[in-house]
Amino acid sequence: MKKIFYSFFLICFAITISVDAQSRTRKTQKGHTNENKFKQLEDLLATPNEVHTASGAPGKKYTQQKVDYKMDIFLDDEKQRITGSEQIVYHNNSEDELPYLWVQLDQNMRAADSKTPDITSVKVPKNISKRNFNRFFPEKPFDGGFKITEVTNADGSKLPYIINRTMMRVNLPKPLAAGGTFKFNIKWWYNINNHRTQGGRSGYEHFPKDNNNNYVIAQFYPRLCVYDNVEGWQNDQFWGRSEFALEFGDFDVNITVPSDHILGATGVLQNESEVLTKKQQERLAKARRTYNKPVLIVTQKEATKAEKNKSKQTKTWKFSAKNVRDYAFATSRKFIWDAMAVDINGKNVMGYSLYSKEANPLYGDHSTRAVAQTLKTYSRYTFDYPYHKAISVDGQMGMEYPQICFNPGRPNPDGTYSDRTKYLMIKVTVHEVGHNFFPMIVNSDERKWTWMDEGLNSFMEMQAELDYDPNFPIVRGLPKNIIKYMDGNQATIAPIMSKGDNVYSFGNNAYGKPATALYILRNTIMGPELFDYAFQTYSKRWKFKHPTPADFFRTMEDASAMDLDWFWRGWFYTTDVTDIGIKAVKKFYTQPGKGDTVDFIQDKTEGLGFGTAKNPKSKYHYEITYNKPGGLVMPIIVEFTYSDGTKERKKYPAQIWRLNDNEVTKVFSSDKEIKNIEIDPDLETADVDTENNSWPRKQNNKFQKFKNKVKG
Numbered sequence: 001m002k003k004i005f006y007s008f009f010l011i012c013f014a015i016t017i018s019v020d021a022q023s024r025t026r027k028t029q030k031g032h033t034n035e036n037k038f039k040q041l042e043d044l045l046a047t048p049n050e051v052h053t054a055s056g057a058p059g060k061k062y063t064q065q066k067v068d069y070k071m072d073i074f075l076d077d078e079k080q081r082i083t084g085s086e087q088i089v090y091h092n093n094s095e096d097e098l099p100y101l102w103v104q105l106d107q108n109m110r111a112a113d114s115k116t117p118d119i120t121s122v123k124v125p126k127n128i129s130k131r132n133f134n135r136f137f138p139e140k141p142f143d144g145g146f147k148i149t150e151v152t153n154a155d156g157s158k159l160p161y162i163i164n165r166t167m168m169r170v171n172l173p174k175p176l177a178a179g180g181t182f183k184f185n186i187k188w189w190y191n192i193n194n195h196r197t198q199g200g201r202s203g204y205e206h207f208p209k210d211n212n213n214n215y216v217i218a219q220f221y222p223r224l225c226v227y228d229n230v231e232g233w234q235n236d237q238f239w240g241r242s243e244f245a246l247e248f249g250d251f252d253v254n255i256t257v258p259s260d261h262i263l264g265a266t267g268v269l270q271n272e273s274e275v276l277t278k279k280q281q282e283r284l285a286k287a288r289r290t291y292n293k294p295v296l297i298v299t300q301k302e303a304t305k306a307e308k309n310k311s312k313q314t315k316t317w318k319f320s321a322k323n324v325r326d327y328a329f330a331t332s333r334k335f336i337w338d339a340m341a342v343d344i345n346g347k348n349v350m351g352y353s354l355y356s357k358e359a360n361p362l363y364g365d366h367s368t369r370a371v372a373q374t375l376k377t378y379s380r381y382t383f384d385y386p387y388h389k390a391i392s393v394d395g396q397m398g399m400e401y402p403q404i405c406f407n408p409g410r411p412n413p414d415g416t417y418s419d420r421t422k423y424l425m426i427k428v429t430v431h432e433v434g435h436n437f438f439p440m441i442v443n444s445d446e447r448k449w450t451w452m453d454e455g456l457n458s459f460m461e462m463q464a465e466l467d468y469d470p471n472f473p474i475v476r477g478l479p480k481n482i483i484k485y486m487d488g489n490q491a492t493i494a495p496i497m498s499k500g501d502n503v504y505s506f507g508n509n510a511y512g513k514p515a516t517a518l519y520i521l522r523n524t525i526m527g528p529e530l531f532d533y534a535f536q537t538y539s540k541r542w543k544f545k546h547p548t549p550a551d552f553f554r555t556m557e558d559a560s561a562m563d564l565d566w567f568w569r570g571w572f573y574t575t576d577v578t579d580i581g582i583k584a585v586k587k588f589y590t591q592p593g594k595g596d597t598v599d600f601i602q603d604k605t606e607g608l609g610f611g612t613a614k615n616p617k618s619k620y621h622y623e624i625t626y627n628k629p630g631g632l633v634m635p636i637i638v639e640f641t642y643s644d645g646t647k648e649r650k651k652y653p654a655q656i657w658r659l660n661d662n663e664v665t666k667v668f669s670s671d672k673e674i675k676n677i678e679i680d681p682d683l684e685t686a687d688v689d690t691e692n693n694s695w696p697r698k699q700n701n702k703f704q705k706f707k708n709k710v711k712g
Contacts (some may be wrong), residue, residue: 001079001492007265010327010388013445020446021379021669022590024481027096027164029127030122032577035572036571036658037566037633037657037661038565038570038633038655038658039565040565041553041565041568041569043414044569044573045441045549045550045553045554046230046548046550046552048251048550048554049061050062051063051229052230052548052550052551053554053556055543055550055554055555055558056538056550056551056552056553056554056555056557056558056655057558057662058540058541058542058545062545063093063094063095063229063339064093064228064247064248064545064546065090065091065092065093065094065224065226065227065228065247066090066091066248066249067089067090067091067224067247067248067249068088068089068091068250068251068425069086069087069088069089069090069221069249069250069251069252069253069327069491070086070087070202070251070252070253071084071086071087071251071252071254071511072084072085072086072254072256073220073221073253073254073255073256074256074329075215075217075255075257075550077213077257077258077310080190080191080192080194080204080213081189081190081191081192082189082190082192082217083086083188083189083628084183084187084188084189084220084590085185085186085187085221085711086183086185086186086187086221087154087181087184087348087565088183088185088186088224089181089222090178090182090183090184091181092164092176092177092178092179092181092182093179094178094228094229095178096178097176097177097178097414097655098172098175098176098227099113099171099172099175099176100169100170100172101166101170101172101176101223101224101239101630102167102168102169102170102171102224102225102227102233102321103168103169103170103222103223103224103612104143104166104167104168104222104223104224104225104235104238104244105146105166105167105188106166106223106238106244107144107145107146107164107190107219107239108144108145108146108165109143109144109145109166109218109240109394110142110144110145110193110198110200110237110495111144111146111193112141112142112143112144112145114144114145114382115165115699116240118615120169123345124189126530127411130439132444133676134197135197135199135311136435142191142193142198142315143191144190144191145190146188146189146190146222147188147189147190148161148163148168148186148187148188148222149187149189150186150187150382151170151184151186152181152184152185153173153183153184153185153547154184156184156185156254158500159171159172159184159248164237164661165167165236165237165352166237166238167225167235167336168222170184175424177710182250188221188222188433190220191391192204192215192217193244195216195396195397196396201218201397201399201654202216202217202218202219202220202328202399202406203215203216203217204216205395205396206212206234207334207356207358210307210308210334212307212310212332212333212334213332214330214332214334214335214356214395214398215329215330215331215332216326216328216330216393216399216406217329217330217331218326218327218356218399218401218406219329220328221243221538222401223246223326223497224247224698226245226247226445226546227244227247228546230546230548231463234445234447234448236447236448237376238447239259241500241501241502241506242447242448242450242500243292243444243446243447243450243453243500244326244446244447245445245446245447245448245546246326246443246614247326248323248324248325248443248544248585249323249325250274250320250321250322250323250324250679251266251267251319251322251324251327252268252318252319252320253265253266253318253319253320253321253327253329254267254316254317254319255316255317255318255319255329255331256314256315256316256317257314257317257331258310258312258313258315258580258596259311259314259315259455259523260306260309260311260315260333261315261331261332261333261335261548262303262331262332262333262335262337262354263275263330263331264297264329264330264331264337264352264354264391264393264404264405265316265317265319265327265328265329265330265331266319266321266324266326266328266329266401266402266403266404267319267320267321267327267403268320268321268326268388269317269318269319269606270318270319270320271316271317271318272284272614274315274321275315275316275317279300280297282337283295283296283297284297287338287339287340287341287350288339288341290341290627291338291340291341291342291343293340294338294339294340294342294353294364294369295338295339295340296336296337296338297337297338297339298335298336298337299308299336300336300357300360303333303335303336303356303357303489304357307331307333307334311333312663314645320436321402321403323544324387324403325402325439325440325443326401326402326403326440327401327402327404327426328401328404330354330355330391330393330395330404330406330656332354332356334356334357335354335355335356336353336355336356336357336360336363336364337352337353337354338352338353338364338368338371339352339353339368340372342371342372342375342376342382344375344376344379344385345384347369347384348390349375349377349385349387349388349389349390350369351371351372351389351390351392352368352371352386352389352390352391352392353367353368353371353391353392353393353394354392354393354394355393355394356394358394358409358410359394359411359639360408360411360415361411362410362411362417362421362425362683363392363409363425364395364415365422365666366422366425366429367392367394367407367425367428367429368392369466369468370392370426370429370430370433371390371391371392371433372465372470373430373463373467373468373557374390374429374430374433374434375390375433375436376467377460377463377467378434378436378437378460378464381460381463381532381535381536381539382460382535382536382539382540383437383441383536383539383540383543385436385437386441386543387402387403387436388403389403390403390404390405390433391403391404391405391698392407392429392432392433392575393405393406394407394409394410395407395408396408396410398428398431398432399432400432400433400435400442401438402436402440403428405432405433405435405436405443406432407425407428407429407432407691408424408425408428409422409424409425409426409428409429411419417423420538423472423473424474426465426468426469427465427472427475428433430461430464430465430468431457431458431461434457434460434461434464435453435457437455437457437460438453438456438457438460438537439452439453439645440562441543441544441640442456442538442539442542442543442544442545442547443544443546443547444546444547444548445540445546445548446500447500448460448499449548449549450499450506450509451496451497451509451510451513451514451572452509452547452549452552454510454511454514455496455510455511455513455514455515455517455518456514456515456518458477458511458512458514458515459477459514459519461476461477461515461516462474462477462478462515462519469586471507474509476511476512476515476516477512477515477516477518477519477683478519479519479520479683479684479686480686481512481516482508482512482513482516482682482686483514483687483688484515484675485508486503486513486575486577486686486688487580487688487689488514488673490575492504493505493509493575494509494571494575495573495574495575496510496513496572496573497512497549497572497573498519501659503581504539509602511642513571514571514572515702517567517571517572518552518632520555520684520686521564522535523684524634524684524685525562525564525567525635525654526560526562526564529562530557530560530562533559533560534555534560535556535560536557537555537558538551538552538555538556539561540558542557549572553565556574565634566654567654570631570632570633571632574631574632576630576631576632576647577630577631577632577686577688577700578630578632578634578685578686578687578688579630579687579688579689579692580627580628580634580636580679580680580685580687580693580696581623581625581626581627581628581629581632581679581689581692581693582625582626582627582677582679582693582695583625583626583627583663584624584625584678585622585623585624585695586622586623586624587603587622587674588600588601588602588603588621588622588623589601589603589619589620589621590619590621600621603669609650618671619669619671620669620671620672620673620674621667621668622667622669622670622674622677623665623666623667624666624667624668624695625626625663625664626663626664626665626666626679627656627663628661628662629689629692630662630687630688630689633654633657633661634654635652635654635656635685635687636651636652636656636664637649637650637651637679637680637681637682637684638650638651638652638668638677638678638679639677639678639679639681640668640670640674640676640677641674641675641676641677641678642670642672642673642674642675643672643673643674643675644672646672647692648670648699649670652666676691676694676695676696677694677695678694678695679686679693679694680693
């Protein structure tokens with residue numbers, strides 16, 4: 001009876017596997033359409049012009065707006081409130097006349113009447129942590145959002161405006177002519193959110209034990225939207241996920257905080273002698289000459305002492321930032337501060353870290369070192385880092401701004417930390433510092449094309465992580481790590497070329513898959529030499545400018561002499577998967593034919609490596625049919641193992657599929673008999689089904705595991 005029961009289950013399991021395989025085949029076969037996979041991409045890309053050229057470079061008529069800000073900011077540590085005033089100078093460098101300006105009010109996503117919570121489907125959970133319960137079911141709505149108190153002309157007269165959720169239209173007294181400038185003022189205040197209990201990209205974190213707050217502040221001021229010739233005003237609403245599109249400009253910012261706070265911000269500190277003690281200035285001077293390890297500017301002992309005595313006095317930190325697209329700062333009396341110099345091709349750049357004692361010694365061990373490595377690696381692959389510093393802040397989130405970012409990672413209360421905690425902290429730090437390059441300098445539209453900053457940055461992140469530690473556990477970007485997502489439910493997968501607000505799996509869509517695509521493009525399709533030159537060309541062409549996806553695609557082809565339209569179309573515009581297999585193998589030997597001919601005789605011996613050629617001088621000839629159940633066209637990477645144990649590889653370019661998208665047949669000749677054939681032995685192509693990658697076929701692993709389990 002047990003044997004019958006066991007046999008019945010084996011049969012059922014075999015049927016299940018067969019049905020599952022057929023289901024997968026049906027799903028991936030959807031990628032096979034009548035459309036030629038090598039069709040050129042012109043039907044999907046904008047027509048080139050004198051602004052965005054056919055080569056992918058900015059054209060002779062390329063222009064972009066400039067916005068300058070002078071701000072006075074006051075942070076109220078008692079009420080957790082920011083009050084600000086700004087003078088804005090808008091430079092209309094376009095050829096268009098502008099009757100109004102659009103201003104972003106990102107904090108309005110947190111307003112009591114915000115529509116952001118209303119667009120997400122939710123159900124009553126079975127249970128929830130007290131922290132999340134208080135976050136999602138507060139006793140009363142948080143009174144967030146900008147409170148605009150004044151919008152005026154330079155002369156103080158009122159300017160008419162209208163607020164549409166997270167956007168504000170300022171109506172100009174008369175249209176702003178091409179080449180003209182317009183000055184106006186905005187005053188506002190808002191309540192700062194607790195980002196640990198209420199969520200958010202910035203805010204404050206409260207420490208009950210010492211009754212102090214760490215502030216990581218961004219999106220804190222009304223910011224001008226981008227205006228360009230691609231779509232006019234980029235004034236899509238901010239729903240909380242897809243990030244920002246911003247213009248470059250110059251900032252002069254005065255930030256007033258409690259006098260015992262240590263503050264870091266975008267820009268060059270203008271009044272160092274006023275806000276730093278003599279000892280702190282001396283330590284900072286030493287750090288500017290130290291390249292091998294961080295120097296403590298504020299020690300943990302000093303920061304712990306400051307926690308206990310809350311000053312009622314204030315001081316103002318003054319900064320000036322040139323040619324940046326945004327502004328952010330962090331401030332707390334709890335901050336430890338360390339710094340070291342980084343040599344970027346002979347230019348001195350400072351790496352800073354600001355962190356509370358709760359983040360030490362993890363931050364002290366790794367944060368500033370990770371900053372330094374990121375600047376070195378990214379500069380090598382793109383362009384020299386142009387700013388004077390980069391700051392990593394213990395912010396318990398991952399968020400990036402020019403010259404400053406907020407990162408997670410804290411050790412256990414006793415100061416110990418696991419490798420998992422360490423690598424996560426380093427990974428996020430590298431990623432967020434890397435955003436200084438994409439999109440803080442190569443200034444793509446994050447609101448519309450999330451992958452252009454997150455995907456490119458995630459790809460570059462891998463290089464920096466491996467430079468930091470050759471054994472770094474890479475999470476995103478390796479082909480094997482994206483297979484589960486790509487082979488998942490197609491109903492919940494969107495093409496990379498989708499707006500971030502509208503995709504199910506944001507991380508895989510905007511970070512993982514594009515990073516993997518670039519990894520495969522560099523290492524499997526183009527080769528590092530061609531790829532690196534083209535990628536650097538794109539980075540330099542669009543430094544301090546606004547690129548589009550077409551500019552990236554076209555530059556990569558223009559600088560490499562490779563037609564990659566098939567790659568962009570498959571990886572970025574579809575949800576097809578890679579699945580290439582070996583359908584059949586026939587072995588032949590030769591013998592002299594009649595007259596001046598050679599006959600090929602098929603050896604019908606089962607398997608490989610068992611037949612014997614009748615002519616000892618004859619080569620072995622193998623007719624191999626490769627099929628492609630998956631929709632993506634990719635190179636065929638084949639490894640042949642000979643009967644003597646030696647191996648040989650052959651790579652067929654993706655163009656092998658140009659005339660038949662289902663299967664192709666090739667002949668491979670060798671002096672030695674082949675024992676085994678394997679496709680993609682190093683898992684380079686994100687192949688979703690490796691069970692059809694070998695010949696002779698390997699035993700079905702799922703079936704064997706189940707069989708062993710039942711026997712046990």
